[in-house]
Amino acid sequence: MTPDERTDSELWDLAVDGVPEGFGALFERHARSIYNHCFRRTASWADAEELTSAVFLEAWRRRRDVQLIDDSARPWLLGVANNLLRNHRRSLGRYRAALARLPSPAAQPDPTDDVAGRLADEARMSRILDLVDRLPRRHQEVLALCAWSELAYHEAATVLGVPVGTVRSRLARARARLAELEGNPPARMDTDGVELDRALRKVEEER
Amino acid sequence: MTEHVVPQERDLPAGRLSGLKEDLMAHIEHDLETEPAVVPAVTHRRWRRIGLTAAGLAIGFGLATSFVAGGNDTAGANTAERTADGAIVITIREGKNPEDLERRLNDLGVPAVVDFLESGFGCDRARSTGWVQDPAPEALFTSAPTSLDEDPHYVLQPDLLPPGQTMALEFQIDEHGDDIAANYTMSRSTAPVGDCDPVPNDSIVDAETGVAGG
DSSP: OOGGGSOHHHHHHHHHTTOHHHHHHHHHHHHHHHHHHHHHHHSOHHHHHHHHHHHHHHHHHTGGGOOOBTTBSHHHHHHHHHHHHTTHHHHHHHHHHHHTTSOOOOOOOOTTSOHHHHHHHHHHHHHHHHHHTTSOHHHHHHIIIIIISOOOHHHHHHHHTSOHHHHHHHHHHHHHHHHHHTTOOGGGSOTTOHHHHHHHHOOOTTO | OGGGOOOOOOOOOTTHHHHHHHHHHHHHHHHHHHSOSSOOOOOTTTOOOOOOOOTTOEEOOOEEEEOOOOOSOTTSOOEEEEOTTSOEEEEOOOSSOHHHHHHHHHHTTOOEEEEEEOTTEEEOGGGBSOBOOSOOOTTTEEEOOOOTTSOOEEEEOGGGSOTTOEEEEEEEEEEETTEEEEEEEEEEESEEBOOOOEEEOSOEEETTTTEEEO
């Protein structure tokens, strides 16, 4: 059995037992999700990349505290990201200092990457965050976890340490407030704000 | 609404996934190499606990995590300050006078007891019969992201502490010159708690090398 075929729980047990390969497999499995979550909170692909590393570094340090949900480490990792994102500039500073003792890898030139597309992503996400930043932080977090990173309510509740009902109410309030900020009356949405949710989750099809 | 459509998810740039993994694995290997293989023997001379539990308080078990930072202001006192959103930010600047920090938390309405110990030691669990076994809410007590040139600080959300429970905060603290490193264990209990009897544990705090964990 290769590490990739094992469950998150099995891989995490390996990591706790001091087998780094288990944690490496978890990184490969969940890095993309964490990377995109961090981007949606920072509007910076560069910061998202560093934060992804910081999340896994912190997760390694706290590997004995992990709470897998439905045998998935992803919610807990998003929770770690959530904590780091509360002050991501300082988080990055701490992470850089922690890695400063190690030799830096050579920079990876990336001529094939869609640089223009990434710049457009950042501009678009910045505009979205200009709006979302006007919400209370707890509402921003629920929006990012549930609407953007598609955590289930019970997963987000565990991550945030609040009841499921609180997650639902915060999400509904976030959506209603966003609708107001955009000039759309909340009455256009159902009680869960489904219309706005669909719009926020819809990918950029025209690109 | 088109203006607020979230961009499509992307992979990490080519080669960066493996690059980041190499960084991470190198750090993990470094961590494993520097973890002490043997827990130092218990001696009361190594125990620097200064504060003491207030009689009759109940504390609990639930969450342990770790954090390290180097500080440049070890002359300052430890602080606990309430923020506008109701959270309490605790900053560790020195490895002494935990009773002051405990009193400050109590004044802020948080039933908490605070003990300072050295690396490799924790309080004997027998000091309470009422440890709360359920996992604590993730946000109840967290180490705040901090750069290495800042003192360690933590965020406590008092509203997440259920009535009737008291927090027991054990900090392992190490100071080296102007540097300070801290590791903590947060516990909760619904029963009275006795004095802290230090026993070996797997906490690792070394301000000189910048290592903390456990």
